[in-house]
Amino acid sequence: MVSLVDIFMALLERFKMEFSDSNYYLLKLPQKHEAPAFLFNFVYKNTSTDNKYLVNKKIDLQIIHFNTFDAYAEEDQFVKLNVMSDLDSILSCCNLYVKDRNLKYSYDFGEADGNLTINILLEFKDEKVINDIILDNIEQINLRLQEV
Numbered sequence: 001m002v003s004l005v006d007i008f009m010a011l012l013e014r015f016k017m018e019f020s021d022s023n024y025y026l027l028k029l030p031q032k033h034e035a036p037a038f039l040f041n042f043v044y045k046n047t048s049t050d051n052k053y054l055v056n057k058k059i060d061l062q063i064i065h066f067n068t069f070d071a072y073a074e075e076d077q078f079v080k081l082n083v084m085s086d087l088d089s090i091l092s093c094c095n096l097y098v099k100d101r102n103l104k105y106s107y108d109f110g111e112a113d114g115n116l117t118i119n120i121l122l123e124f125k126d127e128k129v130i131n132d133i134i135l136d137n138i139e140q141i142n143l144r145l146q147e148v
Helices: 004-018 077-091 132-147
Strands: 023-026 037-049 054-066 095-098 101-112 115-127
Touching: 004 023, 004 037, 004 054, 004 077, 004 095, 054 077, 077 101, 077 115
Parallel strands: 023 037
Antiparallel strands: 037 054, 054 115, 095 101, 101 115
């Protein structure tokens, strides 16, 4: 089973390979953060049943890049464009290796308060969490159905 923490860690590892000089924050940006920085945010998660063993999951994440400033105390637009280009090259494979899984995703770029945003939508099937009591009950029901 793939957890949100597993996904965040896999993305973080991928980003650190390309942007080793950046700072990374998860879910909360400190008041005094150092740029360049990436903030990884959770947006939403949707789970629907596929069958008795699998669920369909949709997980939407947003990553915000906090840029450095130029001589006029404005965000350096050329740096932003270079970061977007670098991100496009590492995200364009559209596969994220999480544990023993290879998850497919889509992504797009945007802007929020002048900062570059990367929206990542993962859609995948995952195993259903079924405890042993439920499994025993399912087996007993199946046995009774076979007897009838």
